[in-house]
Amino acid sequence: MYRNDGFWELNRQESLRRLAKAVVGRIVHTREALPAVLPVNFLLEESGAVLVRTSASSELVCAIDGAVVAFEADEVDVVAHSGWSVVVTGPASVVTDPDEHAHLVRTGPRSWVPWPEEVFVRIEPELVTGRELAGGRTLYGVDLPS
Numbered sequence: 001m002y003r004n005d006g007f008w009e010l011n012r013q014e015s016l017r018r019l020a021k022a023v024v025g026r027i028v029h030t031r032e033a034l035p036a037v038l039p040v041n042f043l044l045e046e047s048g049a050v051l052v053r054t055s056a057s058s059e060l061v062c063a064i065d066g067a068v069v070a071f072e073a074d075e076v077d078v079v080a081h082s083g084w085s086v087v088v089t090g091p092a093s094v095v096t097d098p099d100e101h102a103h104l105v106r107t108g109p110r111s112w113v114p115w116p117e118e119v120f121v122r123i124e125p126e127l128v129t130g131r132e133l134a135g136g137r138t139l140y141g142v143d144l145p146s
Helices: 012-021 059-064 098-107
Strands: 008-010 024-031 034-041 050-055 068-077 082-094 118-123 127-133
Touching (some): 012 068, 012 082, 012 127, 034 059, 050 059, 059 118
Antiparallel strands (some): 008 127, 024 034, 050 118, 082 118, 082 127
């Protein structure tokens, strides 16, 4: 975090609490040696892991299985100049255990675009960071210009 940018740092617990309320986030990964960002719906597991359901043959699965990725979600109020952003960084992997997969079919996130063969991808929360800007005021109590 940048200590002088006017945002409040959120601790891990508060970051995960906010992330649990989000519906859509973005997976940041590498595609052909370039950064790529893909919006996805997700489910936050109790451990803080991010769980995504997608097509088994998707480009996303091929790109992130076994790779370290970032996952970001946020909430922004452009009128009030406030909001928060949380980033989970860690290794992504396809859930391969048949029993766990069967359980996640019943309890995991629902894909917004169902596919004939779906997999679950889990992003482990090795690093969780968050920041907030509340009410258009900086960390120093100075009002931001309108």
